[in-house]
Amino acid sequence: MTFHTVDLLTRDGARLSFPCAEDQSVVEAAAAADLFLPVVCREGGCGACRATAESGDYQLGPHSEAALSAADAARRAILLCRTYPRGPLALSAPFDRARILTQALRPRHAVVSERTLIGARTVRLRLTLEDEGEGSAAEFEAGQYMELEIPDGAGLRRAYSLANTANWDGTLEFLIRLHPQGHFSEYLERRAAVGDRLRVHGPLGGFTLRENGLRPRWFVAGGTGLAPMLSMLRRMAEYQDPQPARLYFGVNRAEELFALEELGALTDSLPGGFALIPCVWQAEADWSGVVGTPADALRADLAAMSGEAPDLYVCGPPALIAAVEQAARDRGVPDDHLFSERFLPGAR
Amino acid sequence: MFCYQCEQTTRLPTGDGCASAKGLCGKDATTADLQDLLVHAVKGIAQQARRARALGVPDNDAGAFMLHALFTTLTNVNFNPTRFVTLLHEAAAVRDRVAARCEAALVADSDTAQTAPAPTGPAVDWTPAADLTGLLAQAATVPVNADLARVGADVVGLRALILYGMKGVAAYANHAAVLGYTRDAVFAGVEETMAYLASDPTDMAELLDRALSVGRLNLQVMEMLDAANTGRFGTPHPxxxxxxxxxxxxxxxxxxxxxxxxxxxxxxxxxxxxxxxxxxxxxxxxxxxxxxxxxxxxxxxxxxxxxxxxxxxxxxxxxxxxxxxxxxxxxxxxxxxxxxxxxxxxxxxxxxxxxxxxxxxxxxxxxxxxxxxxxxGPEQTVTVGFGGDAVLGVAGAVVEAVKAGDIRHFFLIGGCDGAAAGRNYYSDFATGAPDDTVVLTLGCAKYRFNRHEFGSIGGIPRLLDIGQCNDSYSAIRIASALAEAFGCGVNDLPLSLVVSWFEQKAAAVLLTLLALGIRNIRLGPTLPAFLTPTLLAVLVERFGIQPITTAPDDIAAALTCAA
Missing domain, CATH: 3.40.50.2030 (Rossmann fold)
Structure with a gap:
C-alpha cells in the first residue's frame, strides 16, 4: 500500500503531519496517529469536517451534495472523512489544534432529567451525567456537540449541539427538532421519560467562539441551530465578554419560536449589548417582527452597517449557511470572519 | 509578527525570531502584534508619567498599570487578543489622564513648565484605532525591530535587551505590588526607562549603561519583592x-x-x-x-x-x-x-x-x-525553603566547612526550565558536581534534579533550594554574606553561577548580576537571539559571560579556575 504524508494546518496555526494510505481517509489516518479530528457522521453526510486542500492530489469519496457541493469541491473544498490522498497533501482546517483530541473519548452515561416540548416540534432535553468515577462535571466548550445513543437502538447515535455551558453538576441541555421518521425523534416523542439512561459520546466539534478583539459577534440560527448559539451567548455572559452581540433567529412560522425567555434574559447580562432579531419566514398578519429568513435580515443589516465587519457565526441547514455566506461576500465581509456549522437530518 | 524575546525563538540561518502566523510559544501573530502596540502605548504613558513626577504630581496608579500591562506581554502570560484590545484602550485613557494631571499642575504653578517640558513623539500622540484591523496596522509600525534598517542590529538588540529586562522588572514589581508593596523609586525607574526607549536611542555606550541601570532597578525590585513575600508570609524555613x-x-x-x-x-x-x-x-x-x-x-x-x-x-x-x-x-x-x-x-x-x-x-x-x-508509589518528598535567612543562619558552619576543605566549591544553578533538548546540561551539571561541592538552586530548572539524592556535608545539605526565580534577591544576599565572611568580593568566592534562561524575568536577573559586577556567568542553553555577535563580544569582554559547553567540561573549568 502506498502511503503519503498529510500536512494539516489548523485555524490557529498549528501544523500536524501523519502518514495516510491511499485507501485510508484523512480522518482514519489521523486517528491511527492518535489524532482524533472533530467529525460527526464520518460518512460524507454532514459537512462537519469540511476543510481545504491547499496543495496535492486526492480523491473524494461519495458524499452528500448538501455537505459539499460540486462547486465547492471544484474550489478544492474537501470533507476530511471522504478524502483519500494520491500524493503528499497539504490541508487547512477551520478548527483549532485544541479541538483535536489525542486519545479517544470514553463514552459516559447520562440520565434524562427533563423532556419538555418548548415549541412546535422542538424538545428541550436535559441529561445529567453519571459520576462513574470521573466526577459530575460537564466539561465542554460552547458550540460543541455530543453524540447520544438511542436506548435499545443498537448503538445508533445522533449528534446534537449543547445549548448550555460547561458546568459542575453534569447538566447537558439540548434543543432537538422532532423529525418525522427520525430515529431519535421517535424515541423522544413516544418513549423518552425522565430517568432513562443513555450513552453519550463527546464533547466533539470545532465550532467554537473566536477571540478577535472587540469585533462584534453576530449569530445566525435556523431552527434548532439556535442550540450552539445559545451556548455561546450564555458563555459570553458568564465570562462577561465585551463584544457587542446580536442574534438572528429564524423559523418558518411564529409558533415555532422557542427559548425566547432564555434569550431575553441575556439582554441584561452581556456587557457589550445584545439584540435579538427573530425572523419568521411565513408570518401571519399579527407578526410584527422581521418577515423573511435570517439571511435576508442579515443582508439588510450588513448593508446598513458602519464600522468593523462583524464575526458571523452560523448554524442551520445548508441552504441557510449558503445564503449567509453569499450575503457576507456581497457585503465585503472577509471570509475569515465566517464560522459555520451545518446540520443535516442524517447527522442530527 | 516578529518576536525574539524568549530562548525558544525560531533559529534560522536567515535570521532568528518568530515571524510566522504563530510563534513557538503558541502566541498567534495577532496577539504578538497587539503586544508590540501595547509596549508602544506604555512608552507614551511613561513619557507623561515622568513629566508628572517632575511636576510634583506623580501618578503611581499609572505606574501600576504599566507594570501590569508589561507583565501581560511576557512569554507565556497572556495569549488573548481581546484582552489586549481592551488594554490598549485603557492605556490611551491612562496616558491622557496623566497628561491632564500635568496640565492641571501647570495651571497651578506655571513656573514649573520649563523644568518638565511636554513630551513629544509617536507614543504620546498615538490614538488607538477603532477596530482590530486598524490596531494591527498601527502595530505594524512599532515592532521591536522597527528601526533595523536605519540603526542596525546592534542598536536594536540593545534596545531589546533593555525592553525585555524591563518586562522582567515589571513582572517582579507587579508580584510585589499585588501584595501591597510598591516604591516611588521603582515607578520612577520604570517611567524613566520606558520614556528613554520612546526616544529611539542609538548611542551604544549609553544603551549599555541603561541596560545596567535596568539591572540596578531590578535589584531594588527584587529586594522589594523579597520584603513583600517575607513580610506577608514569613521567612521561609527548610x-x-x-x-x-x-x-x-x-x-x-x-x-x-x-x-x-x-x-x-x-x-x-x-x-x-x-x-x-x-x-x-x-x-x-x-x-x-x-x-x-x-x-x-x-x-x-x-x-x-x-x-x-x-x-x-x-x-x-x-x-x-x-x-x-x-x-x-x-x-x-x-x-x-x-x-x-x-x-x-x-x-x-x-x-x-x-x-x-x-x-x-x-x-x-x-x-x-x-x-x-x-x-x-511510596510517599516521596523534596525539601525547599533554603532562602536567604535559612542559609545565612548556618553561615558560620558553611564558612568553617569551606575553611576546613570539606566544601570545595558552590554552584548556583538557577533560572528557568524548558523543553529544549539541551537543557539536560543542567541536570548533568547538578548531578555531576563533585561530592565536596554544594549546589544552590532557584527557579524551575531545579525540577530536573531536585529528586536526586545529593546527601550532605557535615549536616549541610548539598542541594539547597533557595526558591522561585522571584527569590533571586536571596541568592544575592547569600553570595554577598559569604563574600563578607571570607573578606573578599563575590567574584573571588569559590562560587560559579550557571544560569538557565528562558524568558524576560531571567533577562532582568541577568542584568542585575552584571550590574553588581558579577563575572564569568555561564549562560545557556542558547544565547539570546537579540544579542548580536558584537554585543556578545562586549559582554564577554566586560563581564566574562560564557556560553555553556558540556557539564563535565564546565564543572572542571570552574573548579580549575577556583583552585
Missing part, C-alpha cells in the same frame, strides 16, 4: 514537601503568585479540598503563613513545560496565577482557570480572587482516589 498525592478532592495552583495561593487556601479552608502546588509555586511550602494551612498538602508534577501532561492527569481544576501557561490541552481546557495577568482564549478568567467557580469545579471533579495513590 520544609519537606510531599510530591506524591493524597486521597481527596484537589486543586492545583501553578505560576508564581503567592497571594493568589493564600487567597485560595483561605477560601478552601475547612472544606474537603486539598491544594497542591505546581511548577514555580513549589517554594510556597517553605513560608510559615502558607504551610500553616493543613490542606496545602503537596506538590504535583514538574516544571512549566510539563504542564500539558501534568494538568491532563490531575483529577481536579487548575489555577494558573502568573507566567508560564502554555496551550491548554483538550483534556483539561474546561477545568483550567486563569487569574491576574494570565489569559488564554476560551479559558475562564477569575479576577479579584473570585475563586468560587474553581472551588465548585473541585467539588465536581473526582480528585485523587485510593487507586491513584497505588500507581503513584
Amino acid at each position: 520544609t519537606a514537601v510531599r510530591v506524591t498525592p493524597v486521597a481527596g478532592k484537589a486543586i492545583l495552583v501553578s505560576g508564581h503568585d503567592l497571594g493568589d495561593l493564600e487567597a485560595l487556601l483561605k477560601q478552601t479552608a475547612g472544606t474537603d479540598i486539598n491544594v497542591y502546588t505546581h511548577g514555580e509555586m513549589l517554594p510556597a511550602h517553605g513560608y510559615p503563613a502558607l504551610k500553616a494551612y493543613p490542606h496545602l498538602v503537596g506538590n504535583f508534577g514538574g516544571a512549566w513545560q510539563d504542564q500539558q501532561t501534568d494538568f491532563a492527569t490531575f483529577p481536579g481544576p487548575i489555577l494558573m496565577t502568573s507566567n508560564c501557561i502554555i496551550e491548554p490541552g483538550p483534556r483539561y481546557r474546561q477545568r483550567i482557570f486563569t487569574t491576574g495577568p494570565v489569559g488564554w482564549p476560551g479559558v475562564r478568567h477569575l479576577a479579584d480572587h473570585a475563586f468560587a467557580p474553581l472551588i465548585a469545579a473541585a467539588h465536581a471533579l473526582p480528585g485523587f482516589k485510593a487507586d491513584d495513590l497505588k500507581t503513584a
Whole structure:
C-alpha cells in the first residue's frame, strides 16, 4: 500500500503531519496517529469536517451534495472523512489544534432529567451525567456537540449541539427538532421519560467562539441551530465578554419560536449589548417582527452597517449557511470572519 | 509578527525570531502584534508619567498599570487578543489622564513648565484605532525591530535587551505590588526607562549603561519583592514537601503568585479540598503563613513545560496565577482557570480572587482516589525553603566547612526550565558536581534534579533550594554574606553561577548580576537571539559571560579556575 504524508494546518496555526494510505481517509489516518479530528457522521453526510486542500492530489469519496457541493469541491473544498490522498497533501482546517483530541473519548452515561416540548416540534432535553468515577462535571466548550445513543437502538447515535455551558453538576441541555421518521425523534416523542439512561459520546466539534478583539459577534440560527448559539451567548455572559452581540433567529412560522425567555434574559447580562432579531419566514398578519429568513435580515443589516465587519457565526441547514455566506461576500465581509456549522437530518 | 524575546525563538540561518502566523510559544501573530502596540502605548504613558513626577504630581496608579500591562506581554502570560484590545484602550485613557494631571499642575504653578517640558513623539500622540484591523496596522509600525534598517542590529538588540529586562522588572514589581508593596523609586525607574526607549536611542555606550541601570532597578525590585513575600508570609524555613498525592478532592495552583495561593487556601479552608502546588509555586511550602494551612498538602508534577501532561492527569481544576501557561490541552481546557495577568482564549478568567467557580469545579471533579495513590508509589518528598535567612543562619558552619576543605566549591544553578533538548546540561551539571561541592538552586530548572539524592556535608545539605526565580534577591544576599565572611568580593568566592534562561524575568536577573559586577556567568542553553555577535563580544569582554559547553567540561573549568 502506498502511503503519503498529510500536512494539516489548523485555524490557529498549528501544523500536524501523519502518514495516510491511499485507501485510508484523512480522518482514519489521523486517528491511527492518535489524532482524533472533530467529525460527526464520518460518512460524507454532514459537512462537519469540511476543510481545504491547499496543495496535492486526492480523491473524494461519495458524499452528500448538501455537505459539499460540486462547486465547492471544484474550489478544492474537501470533507476530511471522504478524502483519500494520491500524493503528499497539504490541508487547512477551520478548527483549532485544541479541538483535536489525542486519545479517544470514553463514552459516559447520562440520565434524562427533563423532556419538555418548548415549541412546535422542538424538545428541550436535559441529561445529567453519571459520576462513574470521573466526577459530575460537564466539561465542554460552547458550540460543541455530543453524540447520544438511542436506548435499545443498537448503538445508533445522533449528534446534537449543547445549548448550555460547561458546568459542575453534569447538566447537558439540548434543543432537538422532532423529525418525522427520525430515529431519535421517535424515541423522544413516544418513549423518552425522565430517568432513562443513555450513552453519550463527546464533547466533539470545532465550532467554537473566536477571540478577535472587540469585533462584534453576530449569530445566525435556523431552527434548532439556535442550540450552539445559545451556548455561546450564555458563555459570553458568564465570562462577561465585551463584544457587542446580536442574534438572528429564524423559523418558518411564529409558533415555532422557542427559548425566547432564555434569550431575553441575556439582554441584561452581556456587557457589550445584545439584540435579538427573530425572523419568521411565513408570518401571519399579527407578526410584527422581521418577515423573511435570517439571511435576508442579515443582508439588510450588513448593508446598513458602519464600522468593523462583524464575526458571523452560523448554524442551520445548508441552504441557510449558503445564503449567509453569499450575503457576507456581497457585503465585503472577509471570509475569515465566517464560522459555520451545518446540520443535516442524517447527522442530527 | 516578529518576536525574539524568549530562548525558544525560531533559529534560522536567515535570521532568528518568530515571524510566522504563530510563534513557538503558541502566541498567534495577532496577539504578538497587539503586544508590540501595547509596549508602544506604555512608552507614551511613561513619557507623561515622568513629566508628572517632575511636576510634583506623580501618578503611581499609572505606574501600576504599566507594570501590569508589561507583565501581560511576557512569554507565556497572556495569549488573548481581546484582552489586549481592551488594554490598549485603557492605556490611551491612562496616558491622557496623566497628561491632564500635568496640565492641571501647570495651571497651578506655571513656573514649573520649563523644568518638565511636554513630551513629544509617536507614543504620546498615538490614538488607538477603532477596530482590530486598524490596531494591527498601527502595530505594524512599532515592532521591536522597527528601526533595523536605519540603526542596525546592534542598536536594536540593545534596545531589546533593555525592553525585555524591563518586562522582567515589571513582572517582579507587579508580584510585589499585588501584595501591597510598591516604591516611588521603582515607578520612577520604570517611567524613566520606558520614556528613554520612546526616544529611539542609538548611542551604544549609553544603551549599555541603561541596560545596567535596568539591572540596578531590578535589584531594588527584587529586594522589594523579597520584603513583600517575607513580610506577608514569613521567612521561609527548610520544609519537606510531599510530591506524591493524597486521597481527596484537589486543586492545583501553578505560576508564581503567592497571594493568589493564600487567597485560595483561605477560601478552601475547612472544606474537603486539598491544594497542591505546581511548577514555580513549589517554594510556597517553605513560608510559615502558607504551610500553616493543613490542606496545602503537596506538590504535583514538574516544571512549566510539563504542564500539558501534568494538568491532563490531575483529577481536579487548575489555577494558573502568573507566567508560564502554555496551550491548554483538550483534556483539561474546561477545568483550567486563569487569574491576574494570565489569559488564554476560551479559558475562564477569575479576577479579584473570585475563586468560587474553581472551588465548585473541585467539588465536581473526582480528585485523587485510593487507586491513584497505588500507581503513584511510596510517599516521596523534596525539601525547599533554603532562602536567604535559612542559609545565612548556618553561615558560620558553611564558612568553617569551606575553611576546613570539606566544601570545595558552590554552584548556583538557577533560572528557568524548558523543553529544549539541551537543557539536560543542567541536570548533568547538578548531578555531576563533585561530592565536596554544594549546589544552590532557584527557579524551575531545579525540577530536573531536585529528586536526586545529593546527601550532605557535615549536616549541610548539598542541594539547597533557595526558591522561585522571584527569590533571586536571596541568592544575592547569600553570595554577598559569604563574600563578607571570607573578606573578599563575590567574584573571588569559590562560587560559579550557571544560569538557565528562558524568558524576560531571567533577562532582568541577568542584568542585575552584571550590574553588581558579577563575572564569568555561564549562560545557556542558547544565547539570546537579540544579542548580536558584537554585543556578545562586549559582554564577554566586560563581564566574562560564557556560553555553556558540556557539564563535565564546565564543572572542571570552574573548579580549575577556583583552585
